[in-house]
Amino acid sequence: MGWRQTTSALSKEEQAALLEELLQSGLLLEEDRLLYSMLMPDRVKRMQEVLDLRTNHITILTEGVDDPHNQSAVLRSADAFGVQTLHVVEGRAKFKPNSIIAKSADRWVDVVEHRSIEDAIDRLKADGYQVLATALSEEAVPLEGIDVSKPTVLLFGNEHHGVSETALAKADGNYVIPMQGYVQSLNISVAAAISLYDVTTRARHVVTDGYGLRAEEKQRILKNWMVKSLPKRSLGVYKQKGLTAFARETGKTE
Incomplete structure (x- = not known):
């Protein structure tokens, strides 16, 4: 078995216990x-530990995000905050994240591509999700006001045009990240990271059954x-x- 590495930080007893636990x-x-x-x-044990913290209770849907930098950053944030699945509707550019920026997150996060935003939202709603789009409107709730007890999709739109009118019409609602400065918007990569940190942190405490995979x-x-x-x-x-x-x-x- 010359292809296998032989040095492990785990003792033989710990290795045997790990294998038994995984099989049982x-x-x-x-x-x-x-x-x-x-x-x-050791690597498989780390995978087990990460899997125990993964969730599909919270997920992301991107619509027409063309910049590979932003695609990669969203993937990286999903991995960082334990979100297992990213749903994608392509725009003018293919979904082709930059592996350097993504830091291999594209290996660990499942990416599901949809033909259209209508198909994506219909499918996610059929799976029991509420779909909330990032958009400034009178009806928008603040990020911290999102009901995270429900399975939730955070919808982000194109870097320049935002979420389409079609998507806004089909979404269950809108939310905004409250700001105190002159700017009224954030880059999608920043908005996704802030949003995921908030909703996953709160959901872990609110959802007692069904948060994990x-x-x-x-x-x-x-x-x-x-x-x-x-x-x-x-x-x-x-x-x-x-x-x-x-x-x-x-x-x-x-």
């Missing part, structure tokens, strides 16, 4: 033990993260020795 909880499937064995136990979500994400964490050489070995599992995970046979 169902987070790691028996068929994925090969994949697990090709990673440092479901067991089956954790299982899927852990496997995805483990596959993405394999070095190229190890990935080649995994494809050869664990071909069935690899094909099931990626849809590829080579």
